[in-house]
Amino acid sequence: MTVASVSVLLAAFMTLNVIWGFPWNGMMGACMALLVVGLAINRIMCPRLKLSIALPRSAVAGQPFSVNVHLTNVRKLPALNLRVGWHREGVRDIYPKRNAMSWDASEPVSLDLLRSGDQMQWHGAMRFHARGIHDLPDFQVASTFPFHLFYCRKGVSTETQIAITPAPASDDDDPTSRAMLAAIGDWSQKLVAGAPVEYVGNREYEVGVPVRRWDFASWARLGRPIVREYQSPSIQTVTLIVDTSQRDGDERSTSRGAARQQRREAEEWFERLMSISATAIAEITHRRVQLNLCVTDQPVVDRPMRGGASSSEGAESMLVRLAAAQPVDPVVGEARILEAIQSSRSQPTLIFSMFDLGDQDRTSLANTLPGHVTYMTIRAPRPSERWESTGESDER
Numbered sequence: 001m002t003v004a005s006v007s008v009l010l011a012a013f014m015t016l017n018v019i020w021g022f023p024w025n026g027m028m029g030a031c032m033a034l035l036v037v038g039l040a041i042n043r044i045m046c047p048r049l050k051l052s053i054a055l056p057r058s059a060v061a062g063q064p065f066s067v068n069v070h071l072t073n074v075r076k077l078p079a080l081n082l083r084v085g086w087h088r089e090g091v092r093d094i095y096p097k098r099n100a101m102s103w104d105a106s107e108p109v110s111l112d113l114l115r116s117g118d119q120m121q122w123h124g125a126m127r128f129h130a131r132g133i134h135d136l137p138d139f140q141v142a143s144t145f146p147f148h149l150f151y152c153r154k155g156v157s158t159e160t161q162i163a164i165t166p167a168p169a170s171d172d173d174d175p176t177s178r179a180m181l182a183a184i185g186d187w188s189q190k191l192v193a194g195a196p197v198e199y200v201g202n203r204e205y206e207v208g209v210p211v212r213r214w215d216f217a218s219w220a221r222l223g224r225p226i227v228r229e230y231q232s233p234s235i236q237t238v239t240l241i242v243d244t245s246q247r248d249g250d251e252r253s254t255s256r257g258a259a260r261q262q263r264r265e266a267e268e269w270f271e272r273l274m275s276i277s278a279t280a281i282a283e284i285t286h287r288r289v290q291l292n293l294c295v296t297d298q299p300v301v302d303r304p305m306r307g308g309a310s311s312s313e314g315a316e317s318m319l320v321r322l323a324a325a326q327p328v329d330p331v332v333g334e335a336r337i338l339e340a341i342q343s344s345r346s347q348p349t350l351i352f353s354m355f356d357l358g359d360q361d362r363t364s365l366a367n368t369l370p371g372h373v374t375y376m377t378i379r380a381p382r383p384s385e386r387w388e389s390t391g392e393s394d395e396r
Contacts, residue, residue: 038149047079064125080145165319166274243353245333294340
């Protein structure tokens with residue numbers, strides 16, 4: 001029952017009995033008959049809607065994205081007094097902290113009448129607070145016909161997923177974050193600045209065409225102006241390896257509260273790695289450099305060569321892979337790092353890891369790290385700072 005209907009029924013019941021002196025039996029019978037008839041009509045007229053959703057492939061954690069929901073009445077009866085949206089109408093959560101949702105959406109909308117076969121559209125925004133591959137919740141449809149006495153609620157299954165990518169790290173996070181972002185920017189800048197310019201031959205000077213360098217020896221020999229022709233460097237390919245290796249905490253020797261705190265810190269540390277990786281993808285692809293991403297919880301894919309360079313996936317596809325990333329055993333992570341380095345074909349390679357290069361689980365990697373690989377370590381968070389990393393790179 002709705003709050004308004006209960007209030008009206010109680011007010012009418014008390015008014016008729018106290019002021020007008022109507023007998024209790026008659027009023028009780030009339031009220032019960034009204035409720036029974038209203039409930040029966042409400043269930044008979046309960047709507048059945050067909051749903052289709054249009055939404056982006058991915059969205060950034062904590063940022064809203066647009067959702068379009070198309071609803072079609074598939075019953076022969078019209079749907080009356082509708083409220084449609086993601087939130088359940090007329091339900092109060094008894095345990096709000098325990099049942100806190102990982103998403104938020106625009107408010108439901110009302111519709112008085114939806115005839116058989118007609119279609120309506122719900123357009124609004126939705127937001128997920130955590131990174132990952134999320135299932136969209138059931139779309140809620142509620143009808144209060146007749147007289148707003150009862151709710152007839154139905155959750156329409158969406159059967160749709162969306163990839164929530166990590167939020168990029170910001171310069172406003174903390175000083176250590178700024179140092180790490182500066183290190184990534186310097187590394188990518190040196191990479192582009194150090195690209196060679198290839199000499200391809202000579203040509204005769206043409207009026208209005210810019211000249212990079214004159215060939216005076218050929219000019220003197222041929223008697224006409226000759227210029228040296230250079231070719232812009234081809235797009236360079238970079239490999240980014242995101243090491244998701246993480247040790248499992250020993251919860252048996254600690255209290256429940258301490259174990260919960262350890263899990264929270266481990267999750268923050270891992271999300272820190274994902275944010276830094278998302279920032280690196282944006283920074284490198286912004287400089288028009290082809291990027292190959294390797295995440296150690298996923299098999300290493302050897303991409304084919306096209307025109308002398310390996311084919312590269314789009315930035316959104318790489319961010320979706322980060323959205324699906326999960327911690328992996330350190331032994332598996334090291335093996336996949338070595339495999340990715342071997343398949344990179346001496347391309348410039350950048351590694352992000354939560355392990356120091358001198359860690360016992362990275363001994364084999366430290367002994368065989370090539371010169372074209374840059375290793376950056378993300379440090380564990382400290383109580384004084386939400387996120388902590390050294391911002392230093394180990395180049396071998």
